[in-house]
Amino acid sequence: MTEKTPRASGEEAVRAAVPVGAPVILSNEPGSFAWSVLAKRHPALIQQVRDAFPYGLRQHEALDALLDEITNGVVQPLAPADHDHERWATWGQEYFGRSWYDAPFLWAESYFYRRLLGAVGYFDAGPWQGVDPFAPFKQAELRGDAVEEELRALDTLASIPAEERATALLHASLWGNRADLGFSITAGKSAVADAAVAALVADDSATLWQLLPAGTSGTIAVVADNAGRELIPDLVLIDHLLEHGHAERVVLHIKPYPYYVSDAMTADVVDCLRRLTEATGEARRIGGRLWKAMAAGSLEARTHPFFCAPLPYEEMPEDLRVEFASDTLTILKGDLNYRRLVGDQLWHPTVPFAERTAYFPGPVAALRTLKSDVIVGLEQGTLEALERSGAAWRTSGTHALIQVRP
Numbered sequence: 001m002t003e004k005t006p007r008a009s010g011e012e013a014v015r016a017a018v019p020v021g022a023p024v025i026l027s028n029e030p031g032s033f034a035w036s037v038l039a040k041r042h043p044a045l046i047q048q049v050r051d052a053f054p055y056g057l058r059q060h061e062a063l064d065a066l067l068d069e070i071t072n073g074v075v076q077p078l079a080p081a082d083h084d085h086e087r088w089a090t091w092g093q094e095y096f097g098r099s100w101y102d103a104p105f106l107w108a109e110s111y112f113y114r115r116l117l118g119a120v121g122y123f124d125a126g127p128w129q130g131v132d133p134f135a136p137f138k139q140a141e142l143r144g145d146a147v148e149e150e151l152r153a154l155d156t157l158a159s160i161p162a163e164e165r166a167t168a169l170l171h172a173s174l175w176g177n178r179a180d181l182g183f184s185i186t187a188g189k190s191a192v193a194d195a196a197v198a199a200l201v202a203d204d205s206a207t208l209w210q211l212l213p214a215g216t217s218g219t220i221a222v223v224a225d226n227a228g229r230e231l232i233p234d235l236v237l238i239d240h241l242l243e244h245g246h247a248e249r250v251v252l253h254i255k256p257y258p259y260y261v262s263d264a265m266t267a268d269v270v271d272c273l274r275r276l277t278e279a280t281g282e283a284r285r286i287g288g289r290l291w292k293a294m295a296a297g298s299l300e301a302r303t304h305p306f307f308c309a310p311l312p313y314e315e316m317p318e319d320l321r322v323e324f325a326s327d328t329l330t331i332l333k334g335d336l337n338y339r340r341l342v343g344d345q346l347w348h349p350t351v352p353f354a355e356r357t358a359y360f361p362g363p364v365a366a367l368r369t370l371k372s373d374v375i376v377g378l379e380q381g382t383l384e385a386l387e388r389s390g391a392a393w394r395t396s397g398t399h400a401l402i403q404v405r406p
């Protein structure tokens with residue numbers, strides 16, 4: 001479906017009838033969030049990556065060409081020699097030769113990251129093969145004061161009752177997706193915690209915990225999003241789930257190659273585990289347990305090419321479908337996973353989450369701060385209040401949700 005999309009905000013969105021198949025989000029409306037990502041964020045990212053490495057002439061020329069293409073040109077296919085040329089030829093056949101802005105937003109963003117990796121030689125045999133262009137940003141974040149402070153806050157959390165701690169860690173993992181608040185949310189006690197709860201536009205956390213009673217023997221899948229300040233609280237939550245018997249095993253699904261700037265890959269899991277084990281106090285103890293859990297198989301990191309595909313989860317391959325079907329619960333982190341879970345379309349916000357995720361092969365939970373126009377599963381009253389606020393609640397990351405389909 002490539003119908004042009006209207007803006008999602010304003011009273012109109014409240015009044016709109018529930019669409020039969022909502023419009024796919026494109027980027028061709030100047031001023032829209034999707035447009036700003038293509039017109040501003042992508043060119044800026046090319047510059048940041050260019051500045052972060054002493055790349056050679058070949059890479060600089062390729063980055064120039066990519067910048068020119070996304071600014072003035074039309075979408076070009078991959079070179080026939082590229083290892084994934086065929087896959088992208090299928091996924092992109094409708095969009096090659098057209099403006100980047102007329103392709104679905106999800107596709108255009110995903111393909112941009114693939115092309116950026118191509119420009120810096122990530123996949124080519126040679127000295128730059130496998131060098132993550134986003135690594136400097138991820139590493140700077142891990143070394144930063146904010147992570148230090150969040151790790152220290154774990155010492156305070158260690159002494160509160162397990163149930164309150166579970167809530168705090170769930171919220172830390174959730175808000176880690178915005179990369180702030182983090183562990184300073186201490187179990188319903190502080191103003192920060194109250195603000196964090198008030199900013200939830202949907203909260204199915206009671207259902208989530210009902211699906212994970214202590215003493216469960218199942219496997220929880222966590223589909224990770226960002227490295228660093230999001231992955232650390234994810235790992236801490238995983239430790240809590242394993243320690244308190246909410247699961248016997250956790251599979252952490254990560255990206256097979258760099259994606260959406262800060263998405264977590266194996267190297268990022270290793271860096272975060274090392275950051276934890278080299279910390280002090282409770283953080284160090286958690287790091288040690290997780291390190292052992294990896295060795296024992298109760299925590300396993302896994303990658304799949306589908307996690308970097310420009311497709312909704314509804315089109316997941318059979319092997320992933322079988323795997324998720326056997327999990328007690330799949331927790332999908334972040335905005336991009338949410339867009340892929342419910343479909344990157346302008347659904348009416350009150351379309352039930354359960355309806356949009358009915359295809360998912362097992363119980364599924366979304367932990368997401370709101371950073372793009374897609375939203376489902378809101379109560380009518382919540383939607384009206386959000387619209388009345390006049391704030392950019394869909395895209396600014398100030399709001400979050402915990403939605404669960406048992």
Ligand SMILES: O=P(O)(O)OC[C@@]1(O)O[C@H](CO)[C@@H](O)[C@@H]1O
Nearest residue numbers: 037225226334335336337371372
């Ligand atoms: O998945 P994340 O990390 O929560 O968010 C990623 C994301 O906000 O970044 C893009 C803008 O570049 C959005 O389109 C996208 O959804």
